[in-house]
Amino acid sequence: MKLRHLVERLDLGVLCGEDKLESEVNGGYVGDLLSDVMANSSKGNIWITRQSHQNIIAVASLREHAAIILALGKKPDDDTIEKATREGIPVLATDRPGFEIAGQVYALLSNDRSFRAGTES
């Protein structure tokens, strides 16, 4: 599923990465512990977190995530957006809690051919 479709359906704010919205999302991962996300998320995932420090960008870049969603109204630090722009990682925002967003992402993706449930490690 195209990232743009998720952004529109979930009414997400696009903080950066407007030019990457045509990329494909194949699944998602929820986590606030970076070593957990490093190990257990997959390439092409959308990552839902409430971490807003710039360290999330290196993780998303190394694991080639399609985008990061900052849940629960978390505001990113300025250097988070700067780094995300440099690494080409879209950062999206919502006031709603991660649980709700994950549920909606799952529902939308589960009708999609590219969706891969679970994790590959």
Place this chain on the structure above:
Amino acid sequence: MNRAYEKTFSVEGDNFDNAGTASIEIKKILKDLRIDEDVLRKTAIAVYESELNIISYARSGNITLYVDDDTINIDVEDEGPGIEDIDLAMQPGYSTATEHIRQMGFGAGMGLYNIKSCSDLFEISSTPNVGTHLKIIIKRNGR
């Protein structure tokens, strides 16, 4: 590839603003060398967790990447407090990360365990008050 590739990256302790820089650069190099997806993933995890442990616990360190036709070799050497009890440090969930480090999302106690899981060979040695040395080898598939 006909020639082996080698490069060393220096990592500064406590510099969280640049955390991941060495790992991202190493991943780009490996991508250019057309290393396959799964090996790339394992190497990225191993290097990232190594880099973050230098930043989190040591004064400074070096990560040396060496790639030949069959393997990715990563040597991580730091100057720092070292690890008193290596078996304990290797256990998933064990962490001495400070509150400051935990607030950024580190300190799950999973780093060393994940490095080991991603490695075909993993050796760790440490001298308290001197530093820690990791030797990591990841095989290149289908070669």
